[in-house]
Amino acid sequence: MITGLPEYRSPVEQSLRCVCGLRYIVFIGGTQVDSFACNVARDRAGQMQAHFVDARQVPFMNCACGLLLDFTLNEAAELVM
Numbered sequence: 001m002i003t004g005l006p007e008y009r010s011p012v013e014q015s016l017r018c019v020c021g022l023r024y025i026v027f028i029g030g031t032q033v034d035s036f037a038c039n040v041a042r043d044r045a046g047q048m049q050a051h052f053v054d055a056r057q058v059p060f061m062n063c064a065c066g067l068l069l070d071f072t073l074n075e076a077a078e079l080v081m
């Protein structure tokens with residue numbers, strides 16, 4: 001029996017790469033301190049030289065290559081073709 005494992009929670013941010021190679025850090029939200037977590041995700045995107053997206057405000061967007069990005073799924077940010 002395994003004990004002491006924390007309760008599973010969906011991630012509040014995800015990193016994804018478009019097929020064209022652009023990297024996105026997507027903030028999904030869902031924490032009690034969303035404003036702080038959002039700022040941390042924004043800083044991480046800057047460190048990774050990635051584009052930051054707040055999926056609470058921008059659930060869909062077109063990548064620079066024209067591909068539609070769908071950030072509405074909490075389980076996995078998916079690319080929609």
